[in-house]
Amino acid sequence: MLMTVHEAPLSAPSCGNCQIRHRAVCARCETDELAALDAIKFYRSFEAGQTLIWSGDRMDFVASVVTGVATLTQVMEDGRTQTVGLLFPSDFVGRPGRDHAPYNVIATTDLLMCCFRKKPFEELMGRTPHIGQRLLEMTLDELDAAREWMLLLGRKTAREKIASLLAIVARREASLHLRAPQGRMAFDLPLTREAMADYLGLTLETVSRQMSALKRDGIIVLEGKRHVSVPSFDRLLEEAGDDADGGFVG
Amino acid sequence: MLMTVHEAPLSAPSCGNCQIRHRAVCARCETDELAALDAIKFYRSFEAGQTLIWSGDRMDFVASVVTGVATLTQVMEDGRTQTVGLLFPSDFVGRPGRDHAPYNVIATTDLLMCCFRKKPFEELMGRTPHIGQRLLEMTLDELDAAREWMLLLGRKTAREKIASLLAIVARREASLHLRAPQGRMAFDLPLTREAMADYLGLTLETVSRQMSALKRDGIIVLEGKRHVSVPSFDRLLEEAGDDADGGFVG
DNA sequence: AGCATTCTTTGATCTGGGTCAAGGTGGCAA
DNA sequence: TTGCCACCTTGACCCAGATCAAAGAATGCT
Numbered sequence: 205m206l207m208t209v210h211e212a213p214l215s216a217p218s219c220g221n222c223q224i225r226h227r228a229v230c231a232r233c234e235t236d237e238l239a240a241l242d243a244i245k246f247y248r249s250f251e252a253g254q255t256l257i258w259s260g261d262r263m264d265f266v267a268s269v270v271t272g273v274a275t276l277t278q279v280m281e282d283g284r285t286q287t288v289g290l291l292f293p294s295d296f297v298g299r300p301g302r303d304h305a306p307y308n309v310i311a312t313t314d315l316l317m318c319c320f321r322k323k324p325f326e327e328l329m330g331r332t333p334h335i336g337q338r339l340l341e342m343t344l345d346e347l348d349a350a351r352e353w354m355l356l357l358g359r360k361t362a363r364e365k366i367a368s369l370l371a372i373v374a375r376r377e378a379s380l381h382l383r384a385p386q387g388r389m390a391f392d393l394p395l396t397r398e399a400m401a402d403y404l405g406l407t408l409e410t411v412s413r414q415m416s417a418l419k420r421d422g423i424i425v426l427e428g429k430r431h432v433s434v435p436s437f438d439r440l441l442e443e444a445g446d447d448a449d450g451g452f453v454g
Numbered sequence: 455m456l457m458t459v460h461e462a463p464l465s466a467p468s469c470g471n472c473q474i475r476h477r478a479v480c481a482r483c484e485t486d487e488l489a490a491l492d493a494i495k496f497y498r499s500f501e502a503g504q505t506l507i508w509s510g511d512r513m514d515f516v517a518s519v520v521t522g523v524a525t526l527t528q529v530m531e532d533g534r535t536q537t538v539g540l541l542f543p544s545d546f547v548g549r550p551g552r553d554h555a556p557y558n559v560i561a562t563t564d565l566l567m568c569c570f571r572k573k574p575f576e577e578l579m580g581r582t583p584h585i586g587q588r589l590l591e592m593t594l595d596e597l598d599a600a601r602e603w604m605l606l607l608g609r610k611t612a613r614e615k616i617a618s619l620l621a622i623v624a625r626r627e628a629s630l631h632l633r634a635p636q637g638r639m640a641f642d643l644p645l646t647r648e649a650m651a652d653y654l655g656l657t658l659e660t661v662s663r664q665m666s667a668l669k670r671d672g673i674i675v676l677e678g679k680r681h682v683s684v685p686s687f688d689r690l691l692e693e694a695g696d697d698a699d700g701g702f703v704g
Numbered sequence: 705a706g707c708a709t710t711c712t713t714t715g716a717t718c719t720g721g722g723t724c725a726a727g728g729t730g731g732c733a734a
Numbered sequence: 735t736t737g738c739c740a741c742c743t744t745g746a747c748c749c750a751g752a753t754c755a756a757a758g759a760a761t762g763c764t
Contacts, residue, residue, distance in 0.1 A: 278605045281697050286608040288601035299594050306598060333583040340590045343597060344549050348556060350600035351538035355528045357607035358536040358655025362721065397742065405608025410721055412743055429729085429742060447531050612751065647712065660751055662713055679712065679759085 237332050244324040250311040257297075257309040265319040266298030272315030273394035276307040277402060287403035288350070292376045296342055300326045313394045357405045360445055365404040366414045367443035370424065374434060390433035397429075418443070487582055494574040500561040507547075507559040515569040516548030522565030523644035526557040527652060537653035538600070542626045546592055550576045563644045607655045610695055615654040616664045617693035620674065624684060640683035647679075668693070 247270070250256055256274065257263060269291050276289035276297070288307060291297060297309060300322065329335050356368055377391040378384065393400075397415075401408040418424045423443055425433045434440050497520070500506055506524065507513060519541050526539035526547070538557060541547060547559060550572065579585050606618050620643075627641040628634065643650075647665075651658040668674045673693055675683045684690050 276601070278601070280605070280609065280695060284609040286605040288604045301591065302594075307601070333586065336583065336586055336590060340586060340593060341551065343590060343593045344552075347593060347597045347600060350597060350604065351526070351528070351557070354538045354600065354603055354607055355530070355536040357604055359530065359534040396740095407722060408742080409723080409744085413721090416743070445530060445532075646710095657752060658712080659714085659753080663751090666713075 237328075237335065240328050240332075241320065244320050244328070246319050246321075248317050248319055250315040250317070252311055252313050252315075254311045254315075255308055256311060256315070256317070257305045257307075259305055259308050261305045262303060263298060263305045264303065264322050266296065266300065266322055266325055267317045267319040268296045269293045270316040270318050272311060272313045274315055275310050275312055275395075275399060275403065277310060278307055285402045286405065287399065288353075289346070290372070290403065293380060296339070298322070300329055300339070312396070312399055362404075362406055362410050362414050363417065363443060364445040365406060366400070366411065366418060367423070367440055368446065369400060369404060370418075370432060370434065371437070371440050371444050371446075374432075374437065374440070386437050388433065388435055389437055390431070393430045393432055487578075487584065490578050490582070491570065494570050494578070496569055496571075498567050498569055500565045500567070502561055502563050502565075504561045504565075505558055506561060506565075506567070507555045507557075509555055509558050511555045512553055513548060513555045514553065514572050516546065516550065516572055516575055517567045517569040518546045519543045520566040520568050522561060522563045524565055525560050525562055525645075525649060525653065527560060528557055535652045536655065537649065538603075539596070540622070540653065543630060546589070548572070550579060550589075562646070562649055612654075612656055612660050612664050613667065613693065614695040615656060616650075616661065616668060617673070617690055618696065619650060619654060620668075620682060620684065621687070621690050621694050621696075624682075624687065624690070636687050638683065638685055639687055640681070643680045643682055 248256075248267075250272075259278070271293055274291040274297075275287045276291070277285055277287045279285050291309075297317075298305075303322070329339070356365055360368065371385075373393060373395075374389050374391055375385045378389060395403070397408045397411045400406075401411045404411065406414075415424075415426070419426050422435065423440055425435065427433070498506075498517075500522075509528070521543055524541040524547075525537045526541070527535055527537045529535045541559075547567075548555075553572070579589070606615055610618065621635075623643060623645075624639050624641055625635045628639060645653070647658045647661045650656075651661045654661065665674075665676070669676050672685065673690055675685065677683070
């Protein structure tokens with residue numbers, strides 16, 4: 205069973221540990237871990253567009269997304285920008301054992317984060333190997349996702365890139381509602397055209413043109429700029445150029 | 455899985471644990487860990503060009519590179535290929551808790567791997583949290599490297615890509631000889647032009663042209679096709695477009 | 705030595721996506 | 735209800751890198 209909706213800061217999620225457990229079952233939660241995590245956690249909320257963390261900032265906490273979407277981005281001296289991670293609810297940011305942020309973390313929608321002070325979190329990790337194991341699994345999944353994205357950035361066409369991104373967003377949105385992604389589906393894009401471009405290694409004009417092309421070709425239906433419906437998820441996957449189920453577990 | 459298995463080399467590296475510890479000092483090695491790892495390890499060697507593991511293969515071991523260089527590559531149905539990882543000595547392949555390989559692993563030079571049967575390795579990990587922690591650190595480093603590479607693939611020019619790759623190889627070669635990368639340095643490229651292209655998201659012709667351009671501009675000196683010397687490492691880093699120390703810890 | 709193979713370089717040409725520029729569109733503040 | 739501002743779309747043109755083609759090295763085999 206996947207974890208259900210998290211509530212606002214005042215009424216904390218029923219199982220704070222779920223953040224760490226990243227869509228894993230709660231059944232195995234050990235009470236003391238839960239209490240220990242509860243004791244060091246706090247919530248922060250951000251508005252769409254806000255930069256939560258600047259690259260190079262001191263970061264004295266680790267965190268996981270409760271609701272909303274954020275990006276990790278790298279910026280070159282001359283301003284070229286590449287997004288290197290998309291964070292959906294249950295995704296984790298921050299690295300035990302490093303105290304400066306290597307990326308900008310930007311809220312692309314309104315965002316609620318569940319944070320853990322790093323010091324006590326690290327201590328807790330030392331005491332309960334289980335948390336470290338979970339973190340390892342999550343990190344390995346992220347690594348796979350990053351490598352999948354390397355294929356996209358290095359070898360896919362603009363159209364395939366857009367289709368891949370839409371497929372990933374569709375999948376993640378579906379998983380938030382405990383559904384498998386298939387058939388007709390609809391969702392809101394949590395990203396501006398520019399943010400999409402930064403994730404895909406394109407310009408925003410190309411993103412816009414390819415969105416129009418996919419719409420013209422009936423792969424997607426747009427209502428407004430952000431709401432997308434996908435008549436056939438399989439068709440979308442074909443456009444994404446992925447073999448088989450093609451990809452992200454992320 | 456096609457591979458020629460030679461027997462364990464007569465003189466194994468003095469501390470097998472170092473593989474896992476990934477360039478860490480051996481001083482902290484705990485005797486029992488070492489013995490336990492020794493008990494489940496074996497060596498395999500491969501020739502340049504051999505594919506050690508095919509994507510989708512059952513993989514019943516994890517391993518680390520002792521000598522030589524290997525790549526992790528993804529291939530699309532139509533043959534487009536993207537390398538998603540470069541493995542130098544001390545780098546780790548394989549994931550506890552997954553039994554099919556997600557990438558092709560290809561030896562780009564003659565290669566010696568130190569392998570651990572997965573089952574006993576996982577059990578050992580369960581008993582000695584220390585190994586899990588080390589693996590987490592290594593995985594987080596790889597994730598950073600992958601994300602750095604995403605910036606390269608998404609936003610850098612062909613010339614910057616080549617310079618970045620040369621800088622990484624120079625750094626890794628230097629670290630094998632326990633030196634800091636700086637000033638004049640020389641090394642052999644462990645990759646063909648095609649393998650470079652696959653890692654950089656370019657064609658081999660573009661790689662060749664840009665190598666010639668960097669040579670013409672005095673950034674590098676080529677002796678033969680593979681031997682590179684770099685008169686000024688700083689100059690190379692500038693060409694790579696990295697800010698500050700720019701990058702890979704890998 | 706002669707030939708084949710594999711890797712690399714270089715040239716000529718083409719093109720997908722970038723760049724520059726000009727309008728849409730829609731939400732919201734006054 | 736108007737006007738602003740942020741976001742998005744579309745068009746015209748351009749260029750970095752792809753593609754197509756040919757011809758050098760280097761190596762190894764007979």
